[in-house]
Amino acid sequence: QKEVEQNSGPLSVPEGAIASLNCTYSDRGSQSFFWYRQYSGKSPELIMSIYSNGDKEDGRFTAQLNKASQYVSLLIRDSQPSDSATYLCAVKASGTYKYIFGTGTRLKVLA
Amino acid sequence: EAGVTQSPTHLIKTRGQQVTLRCSPISGHTSVYWYQQALGLGLQFLLWYDEGEERNRGNFPPRFSGRQFPNYSSELNVNALELEDSALYLCASSLDQSSGNTIYFGEGSWLTVV
Numbered sequence: 001q002k003e004v005e006q007n008s009g010p011l012s013v014p015e016g017a018i019a020s021l022n023c024t025y026s027d028r029g030s031q032s033f034f035w036y037r038q039y040s041g042k043s044p045e046l047i048m049s050i051y052s053n054g055d056k057e058d059g060r061f062t063a064q065l066n067k068a069s070q071y072v073s074l075l076i077r078d079s080q081p082s083d084s085a086t087y088l089c090a091v092k093a094s095g096t097y098k099y100i101f102g103t104g105t106r107l108k109v110l111a
Numbered sequence: 112e113a114g115v116t117q118s119p120t121h122l123i124k125t126r127g128q129q130v131t132l133r134c135s136p137i138s139g140h141t142s143v144y145w146y147q148q149a150l151g152l153g154l155q156f157l158l159w160y161d162e163g164e165e166r167n168r169g170n171f172p173p174r175f176s177g178r179q180f181p182n183y184s185s186e187l188n189v190n191a192l193e194l195e196d197s198a199l200y201l202c203a204s205s206l207d208q209s210s211g212n213t214i215y216f217g218e219g220s221w222l223t224v225v
Contacts, residue, residue, distance in 0.1 A: 034213060034214075036216075042218070043199075043201055043216040043217060043218050044154070044201070045216070049213050088154070090214075097142070097159060097166065097167065098159065099156070099203075099214055101153055103152070103153035
């Protein structure tokens with residue numbers, strides 16, 4: 001069973017701090033990784049995708065991928081109360097075109 | 112450019128009834144995915160359609176079915192509704208089967224079974 005694991009949280013950080021969200025996956029052959037943000041009662045929206053080892057930055061967001069450790073993370077710099085949401089890690093399973101989602105980490109940014 | 116559109120947005124059904132949910136993918140996208148998200152739970156993969164064919168199916172009973180039309184829109188049908196089918200049903204689309212394509216979600220259909 002190919003799995004994606006995330007700490008459910010809540011992860012509480014003060015406004016302006018860096019929030020660090022982590023995700024591990026079991027399928028060593030996975031090549032595509034995604035972070036989505038989901039506000040309560042809403043659908044997931046894409047934050048960013050990452051395919052290669054290393055860091056990928058987009059504004060206040062940085063995704064980090066380490067395939068050897070089967071680990072993906074998302075850093076949110078200068079966290080704002082509007083960043084309070086559930087963050088979903090998704091992995092495209094190797095050998096299929098199925099996208100497997102973690103259960104998400106709830107982030108609370110305290111004003 | 113319009114995103115993924117789903118209908119209806121909310122509906123209430125009685126146990127034992129049948130429901131059809133509809134999805135229109137982003138223009139140019141040929142792959143459609145369906146997910147179920149029960150309250151407080153993660154996204155569970157239901158079905159994947161591409162080029163009109165069912166390509167993959169999650170661990171759901173046969174009463175969950177669907178299809179994809181020539182214009183790439185899709186329907187999800189759930190027969191013999193049970194209380195635990197109450198959930199947010201999300202449709203997502205991507206360009207094609209190519210590795211790495213991002214999937215984009217619609218706003219979802221909230222189904223309540225009473």
